[in-house]
Amino acid sequence: MTTSDSVTQHIDRSRIVEMLTTLIRFNSVNPPGNETPVAEYLGGSLRQAGLQVELVSLAENRANVMARLPGQGKAPGLMFCGHTDTVHPGEVAWSHNPFGAETVNGRMFGRGTADMKGGVAAMVVAVEALARAGIPLAGDVIIAGTAGEEVDCLGASHLLQSGGMEGVGALVIPEPTDLALVTAHRGALWLKLITQGKAAHGSMPELGVNAILHMYKLLQVLLQHQFGYQPHPLLRLPTVNVGTIQGGTKTNVVADMCQAMVDIRTVPGMATAEVVREIQELINHLKVDIPDFKARIEIVNDKPAITTDPQVPLIQAAQRTGQMILGRGLTPQGASYFTDASVLTPPTGVPTLIFGPGEAGMAHQPEEFVDIDKVIQAAHFYAALVLEMLGS
Numbered sequence: 189m190t191t192s193d194s195v196t197q198h199i200d201r202s203r204i205v206e207m208l209t210t211l212i213r214f215n216s217v218n219p220p221g222n223e224t225p226v227a228e229y230l231g232g233s234l235r236q237a238g239l240q241v242e243l244v245s246l247a248e249n250r251a252n253v254m255a256r257l258p259g260q261g262k263a264p265g266l267m268f269c270g271h272t273d274t275v276h277p278g279e280v281a282w283s284h285n286p287f288g289a290e291t292v293n294g295r296m297f298g299r300g301t302a303d304m305k306g307g308v309a310a311m312v313v314a315v316e317a318l319a320r321a322g323i324p325l326a327g328d329v330i331i332a333g334t335a336g337e338e339v340d341c342l343g344a345s346h347l348l349q350s351g352g353m354e355g356v357g358a359l360v361i362p363e364p365t366d367l368a369l370v371t372a373h374r375g376a377l378w379l380k381l382i383t384q385g386k387a388a389h390g391s392m393p394e395l396g397v398n399a400i401l402h403m404y405k406l407l408q409v410l411l412q413h414q415f416g417y418q419p420h421p422l423l424r425l426p427t428v429n430v431g432t433i434q435g436g437t438k439t440n441v442v443a444d445m446c447q448a449m450v451d452i453r454t455v456p457g458m459a460t461a462e463v464v465r466e467i468q469e470l471i472n473h474l475k476v477d478i479p480d481f482k483a484r485i486e487i488v489n490d491k492p493a494i495t496t497d498p499q500v501p502l503i504q505a506a507q508r509t510g511q512m513i514l515g516r517g518l519t520p521q522g523a524s525y526f527t528d529a530s531v532l533t534p535p536t537g538v539p540t541l542i543f544g545p546g547e548a549g550m551a552h553q554p555e556e557f558v559d560i561d562k563v564i565q566a567a568h569f570y571a572a573l574v575l576e577m578l579g580s
């Protein structure tokens with residue numbers, strides 16, 4: 189029996205289905221999250237397979253699970269990081285229970301099947317298989333099941349701050365890519381823009397300063413603005429979306445306050461400080477034309493874009509693994525969404541691969557599903573990737 193056969197025999201369809209079913213039936217909708225039962229379940233399973241497991245409590249009923257398969261210390265570690273929370277099922281009725289894990293024609297339906305409990309089940313079963321096969325590995329394999337990715341990357345932030353990335357030389361994030369090789373994703377910079385006016389009676393608007401009209405002017409110039417950026421070969425342009433707007437108190441009162449939430453999707457190289465400075469410039473220009481124009485910017489969420497050089501060993505190994513396991517060449521691609529890598533990758537410079545069984549288009553949608561065959565393929569891919577990177 190070859191090394192890879194001895195691992196493959198432990199990657200079992202029924203085991204993967206059982207684990208994914210259990211994960212979907214835990215409601216870990218964030219907010220509030222409630223990831224602790226998920227972390228305990230994964231921790232229990234990984235401990236049984238022989239890994240060193242630690243549950244890291246972050247808040248009430250919020251926890252990361254960390255597990256380590258020790259290697260020989262001759263190479264840096266390889267980390268798999270998957271989040272255990274999901275978004276809400278939404279207001280649209282599903283034809284399948286979002287927490288039921290119903291399977292129809294090889295597709296499992298449920299909130300989080302694609303984003304990203306399918307990926308989590310695949311990475312856990314793959315590393316358990318490596319542990320059970322008992323193959324010596326040059327470096328550690330680390331599993332991180334993180335809480336809170338869908339809101340504020342709480343779990344990944346704690347992981348970084350507590351030194352969890354020390355000794356990690358490569359990072360794999362099983363977010364949904366439909367088994368494509370993603371080496372770069374855009375960032376998300378969420379800004380709150382606030383315009384301030386002066387209240388007056390609605391019958392005498394000339395005595396007030398209308399904050400809503402000033403917001404209108406600011407959004408107009410913002411949406412026409414071309415941000416400075418370096419084109420990235422895999423990513424689309426930066427984008428701006430005005431997500432919400434609130435202003436004014438009554439029909440017959442001049443609005444003295446208006447605020448808008450703006451979602452800017454950045455490409456690698458766009459520094460937050462520079463983006464904010466460019467918007468401040470727009471405000472300064474408006475102030476010249478409109479003397480009582482008052483606006484300010486607050487940063488609400490700052491998740492940088494990431495990019496990994498396709499020439500690094502991780503990506504080269506992933507391409508060989510794709511050829512071996514999927515029977516096809518994988519060319520590096522970019523993704524629009526952000527991941528825990530926005531927290532873990534920029535400060536550490538660790539080469540990062542996003543690769544998972546779900547379809548990105550399924551994330552956050554009603555009737556979310558994952559193809560069980562793809563989850564199994566992902567598990568085989570992860571195990572083979574570890575052998576490529578750390579096997580002898």
Ligand SMILES: [Zn+2]
Nearest residue numbers: 271303304363
């Ligand atoms: Zn996700």
